[in-house]
Amino acid sequence: MATWFPIAVIIGFAAFVVGAMVSANRILGPRRPSPVKGQAFECGNPPSGSAWARFSVRFYLIAILFLVFDVEVVLLYPWAVAIRRFGTVGLVDAGIFVAVLMVALIYAVRRGALDPD
Amino acid sequence: MVNGVVVEFPALKLMLLLPALGVVFNLFLGRRAGRAIVNVVSVAAVVGAFLLALWALGELLALPAGSALKATLWSWIYVGPLQIDLGLRFDALAAVMTLVVSGVGSIIHLYSCGYMGEDPDYARFFAYMNLFTLSMLVLVLGNNLLFMFIGWEGVGLCSYLLIAFWYDNAQFAYNGRKAFVVNRIGDAGFLLGIFALAAAFASRGLWTLDFAAMREHISLVSSAVATMAGLLFFLGATGKSAQIPLYVWLPDAMVGPTPVSALIHAATMVTAGVYMVARLGFLYQLTPATMEVVAAVGAITAFFAATVALAQSDIKRVLAYSTISQIGYMFLGAGAGAFGAAIFHIVTHAFFKALLFLGAGSVMHALGGEQDMSRMGGLRRKLPVTHATMLVATLAITAVPGFSGFFSKDEILEAAYVSGHYWLWGLGVITAGLTGLYMFRLFFLTFYGRSRVEAARLPRLHESPAVMTIPLVILALLSLGGGWIGLPAGMLWGDRIGEFLRPVVGQVKSVPGLEALALSAVASAAALSGLVLAFVFYVAAPGLPERAAAWSGALYRALREKYYVDELYDFLVTRPLFFLSDVAFDRVIDSYAIEGLVDGAAAAARGGAAAIRRVETGNVQHYALTYLCGALAVLAYCLYYSMRHG
């Protein structure tokens, strides 16, 4: 236990220093906000445009599709673990599940969600 | 109780079917069929119902006293062991009402053919009128409370639609709202009364809402429940029959077409409350206290409405208040135990009040829709038939001996006196005097004196066509002779209608002949003095009313403004309800209160435009916060529960 004590002291001291510096800044520093100070820092240039840069919606679409299909596959893991216990019926059931996912995939492809630009 | 028999009589169904067919035809084919065919179909439907009613009456009279005819449409609702059939029952009480509804209804339908002669929307009008007749027949023929309630709601709906027929929007927005709110309060009373009565019977193992069965087993109901149920039903009756405190809608209803006022707001629907009380007479007789309430409300309403009628200048409004007053008489009779007399007064009142309205309609028709009596006068030569028939009606409502109103009103007042309600009897007698005064005021202002008709309208003044005057004449004959079916007991053929109704509504005590004569004499004297006073005021010395009004000052103003009751109700009931809806729930709770919670009291206090801008809702987070508050409340409840019971 004793060996841990210095470390605790150091952690405590570090926390104190950080806390003191942050709060000293708050207490001592003058705060006169102005629009210029509020601007985003762009290496001295006036910032132009919104911080909300426009990405192509395609990125978003593919990300969403990935997310959904990825997570659906989660449901196959428990089945895979117990595959022998479920036998044929389980195989059929899993086949149906995958078939349903396939329908979604076909739909996505036909709608052009996966087309490269 | 007299032992009658109950006989199956399927033609009763036909009585409902005819107006129903009329509704369907007028609603869907009416416009294509053209005016003539619509007129024939709608009148024929009601006349057919009337003929069927006569046939049924013949059958009924052939059976021993206390019998009834019945027919079952189908079984409707089952709750527990409770089975409710849509069944019809034609006993003496229903017979009288059916004849009045279909008989007077036929005459008014006929009159409407002339009155609505120029209206482009005639098919819709007659569809509503037939629907009304149908509902009214259901109301009086229904053999159980729930079926009666169907009719009750149906007549209310038709009344609403027909009042609205000629409204312009702004007026409707206000008056329609009032009529509706007031009537629904009454309906809630009726419905709760049904629940109370059904529950009371059910708790004693009897599952029924059938009138005959309830009547037979009424002793199962404790007097406390009977009082409560009786008062609830009476609340319903005050709504439909325009009694204190729910009378305010009736005068406003007068903007509807005049035949509507005659049929619905004079002859039939507004008397439904009296019919209901008479039908449930067995319930009311259990509890003297309820009877006292009925009698007192009736007498006070009669007096109150008569005083208001004195100062109105709109001809239809005078008639509306007079209707309220006359129905007050009916409730006085019912409260005094004389249900038969109340029903008798319904009959005679249907005759003379329908006539008065139709006569007023004829005057308005001649004057291009003028309703203000200060712009009438001297019309007796231009409108001879209207004048003569109106005179009969006015004499009848004033209860001049020999006219129909005399016999029925006399019976009511006698019953009030005999049952020991001396104060109410006194009030009734005074009201009889007031009745003479305000009715002859109306009559003289309209037909006598200097003509105050606008010059532009004079050349076109004409008597109404025959299709309108013939109904007037028929009704005048009925107003003249209709009372003779209920002569005082022992005179000539005696009280025929009373005897006919007795097995259903029960017997009342009567007084020895001489005393009865004295009572009649007092009432008649009061009525006649009202008549004479009106003559002095409005014919002999026309300057007098002005001076009297000036002299009485505030009282006159109060009368003219109907004691400011409308304003009071608006302030007390209608506005708070809408304020609650509009402001409290919608704006404040949904936004303001939550806004305050979110941003603290400071934001709320900022006031002014900023506050209004900030009091925006539709903010999804406010919704989430409402949700959270609800969730916390439910959790708190569960915590509380587990602490109490855990």
Add this chain to the structure above:
Amino acid sequence: MISGTIGAALDASWRPVLAPAVVAITAMAVMLVGSRLGEEDSEGLGWLTFSGLALAALCAFAAVGRHAPAFAGALIVDDYTAFFYCLIAVCAAMVVLLSLDYVPALELPSTEYYALLLSATVGMMLLAAAGDLIIIFLGLETMSISVYVMAAIARRDPRSSEAGLKYFLLGAFSTGFLLYGIALLYGATGSIKLEAISRALQSSALAASPLVLLGLAMMLIGFGFKVAAVPFHAWTPDAYEGAPTPVTALMAVGVKSAAFAGFLRLLLVYLPALHAQWGGALWVLAALTMSVGNLVALAQNNVKRMLAYSAIAHAGYILVGMTAAGGAAGAAVLYYLLGYAFANLGAFAVLVAVERVEQPGTTLADLGGLAKGQPMLAAAMALFMLSLMGLPPLAGFVGKFYVFSAALQAGYVWLVVLAALNSVISTYYYARVIVAMYVNEGAERKLRARRPGLSVALAVAIAATIIIGVDPRPYVEMAAGAYASAAGIARSGVRAAFLAH
């Protein structure tokens, strides 16, 4: 050999889910066909959807007459399930009829629209058949997620996307509560099967445990959102107003029926042991829901928004029935839902017919003079309003009568008095619609040419509203039978409590 096994498996386990399976397969078919066809043939897709739903309604009868758990208790198959399968399929089919000319008129993406409609229907059916907590959750979410998107599907109308987003945010929020309730209930009783939970709660010690209470409360909150009970109702008006009208109809009728199906089964059938706990909370919810719904509805000028508050108020009446609990109440609620569904579908059908393409959303002023220009439409709308108002002898009145009598029999006198007063208030705003149509003047309006589908939907709604009310006996028997089957009590048991013999 293999085919035999599969055949047996099909017979044993597929029969109960035949109806939702048919709907799901139709959904996939719509996705495949629709993505191939493009947008021109939206009506063909509509009829494909319709026939799938009609087939599903027929398949619902495959579940009648048995009371058996299926898929190891995940689903329960009985008359109750069949009743709701059928009701939901019919509602969805009616919504398709409303959509047939609405979807092309608003240029909604028809493939997605119909596919989502079908997947929402699958969710509703699963919710009605749910036998364990997982299926409750899955059914609810399948339904909800589909409806979120449907509400927002009119991309050109900013109100539509706002409606969808609001509905989604609050819906997901409430899902959190429901799920937490599920977790707690599972933790307390050690099972996710409703049957087992019900058995475990027979012991009074467990029934009083705070974990159970908290779980119950959270589930009340979650379901309270779905049935739009006050104070969990705030999303309703916005979502109803902004969504395309047929979607609003689906929300008001399908979502609500399904949510009540699950809620009713959970509370009345499986948690009657906790009635002392949830009865009080439900009492307050019912009272609040009726009163707020009706009062706020008074001030609405937008008809869809008014119908939203009306739907809240009706949820209140149904909650009155649920508060009463017991066989009579269960049957009454089922009957009520039946009458409510058709009157509402009809009302929305009229709105669809009246709505203008360029400016969706109908105010009372827009209905002005409808009686002159379109007497049939106006008469139909009046009929639906009268039924919702509870005017005898229409379905709405009989339903209220049953629900209120059940509550009275259970001794909830004051709640019934409040309900009666509320139905008095409600007449006012329904009457305003009638007045607007019959009394007020309105500019002559050119309506879209009405396709036969919408007329059929209207005719069905009219007929159902009248027939179910005028001759309620067969439908009441159906409702009583369905509830009895779910509650596992002898059919005659509920009959005795409810029906005369």
Add this chain to the structure above:
Amino acid sequence: MTPVSYYLVLGAALFAIGVAGVVIRRNLIVIFMSIEVMLNAVNLTLVALGRALGSTDGQVMVFFVMTVGAAEAAVGLALILAAFRSRHTIKADELNLMRW
């Protein structure tokens, strides 16, 4: 071994944080993330309870919650995107076309 109640308390705290986030934060994306926090709080609770009870039902449930959560995320982000496109804002309090 850590007692199950620790996990339950942690789950409850996370849930509360999520709820607070939904009510307080104005950015729609953050609101949505808060909802995800709520769901994951429940997941934690479910896993802990499942382990404590020795049944797999809890874990199975978590699988479903995750998949449904993913679907919800997809739909939610799409809806936020759609709203942003038509209104150019992702502030919750600026979505107020419909009210009263």
